[in-house]
Amino acid sequence: MVYFASEGGKLPFWGQATAATNFCEEDYHLTPYIAEFVNSLTNAGYVYYAILGLRNNWGRRPFADFNLQYFALLFVGIGSASFHMTLKRAGQSADQISMFLAAAAVLHRVIVFNNAPYKTPLALALGLILALVFWTQLVLDRPVIHWVVFASMLAVIWRRVIFLIERNIKDKRMVIKTRGMALSGFAAFAIGYGFWVVDVSYCTELRVLRRYLGLPSAWLLEFHGWWHLFTGAGAYLYMALAEYLHLASIDGDGRKDITIEKAWPALFNTVTINTS
Template identity: 40%
Template sequence: MNIFTSQCYPDIPKPPAWGAPESQANFCEEDYIITSYIAEFVNTLTNLTYIIYAIHGLRRLRGNSGGPFSFLGFPYWGLAAVGICSGYFHGTLKYHSQMSDELSMLVATGLVLHRVLTFDGTPAYRRNGAVILLGILIPISVYHCVADETLVHVMTFGVMIVAIGVKTRQLVRLRIKDSDVRMKVRKLERFGACCAGLGFFLWNIDLHFCPTLTKLKRRIGLPFGMLLELHGWWHVLTAICAYIFMALTEYLTSDNLALGDRIEEGFVWPVRAVLRDVKGNENQKKKER
């Protein structure tokens, strides 16, 4: 059989195993077109990207003080929760699964924000920071679920993302003294931001040009038409962005920032390549001295 042969999309969707979709959000991917058990097939499977990156982040912490359940591990657990809850939402398209997806985004972002704001404080300062953050996020989350609105949720998420970006840039400037190393880390930071921007752009194309995309996907056929499920690319690109900023947060807020041997150990693409380059740059300067 020729693997490059496309098959036509089914004309009638499969009977939904979880009942008719009832979520407020429903994306351009046709519902239950591949299987009765997954409402949006590509949008569900692409959430594995979040989970894979989270697993790599948690594996890196094995053997460290506290391990995966340490203060450093919380953001990666949040990233895994995003992948699981988002997959649950896209797989069922139910109201409660949509709420779990959207709330997991706030939790994961809040954990990173808490880390960058309180890493150099005392345990009491960290606890107080967590209480304040929860005091803000819990009422917003309750309102979001009860009112079934999106504006406050999106604004809260956006404000936290901007705050993390601003604080990360400050940490790069304050914690990395070598100008060459700082430049390499800033490039990684910009790459992560570009991934998020591209993902947001593709999401909007998926949102505003859905009829055209659907016609094109059906013309191309399966499986290659799946490459035009642009919300799925949003998942992949934002997972890369989230991992970059979580890894940078771990790197910049660790006590052993002084670029020792094997600093890149345990990180994965694209962070590992940059930190390996950073270590090589540092070793070369030591030889020159």
């Protein structure tokens, strides 16, 4: 169980917390309308990447195949923000469901790939399995079940993406580039998880240090917020890779190019797939 109650703070607009999890950021320390200010605000990273993906793929067909994962990522930003803003069980459920949906959208895409007959059966199977997992962790009140299953899905996605790169891309330059993207995505998730672990394991020490530093410097030590930013970057890279692999398989030789542009801050990358 991860639950760090806070002392003091403003009178909560949303009432008493009912979520099973409460992270290390002190509740309602800035405004009565947002329980965890930084943890809520940093969900803008998910929204940012979702909009980038939708903008780059809006004209591609079939529309749902290319953009469903980005709508799922948008849902992650909204669901997670609602959880951290209210600390209500409904918000926590929206957060967990959205994470499952985003991971399932990518997992479905990289497993089915171009095998259309398997598209619907796999989608139904994933939906049933994840619904069962969600119900189980809800009944048992064990958020660790959600985290273990989510991490397992990411591991399968990573391995499958590497396999598809080696099987479908003939251009050695693009093999190096796409493997580098896959590694960067994995590293983003790993770094984000490191921040998450430190935030959970050293909450007391972090709170003392934050109070000493004061605002706004203390916000840099809200490590769960960094988890949001890094996992958003990792998810976006894998979603862009899934699209590239699909287009490369249609192209037949894997020679389509990927342009990676740095945005601010350096953590944010925009990925553009050249289809010419």
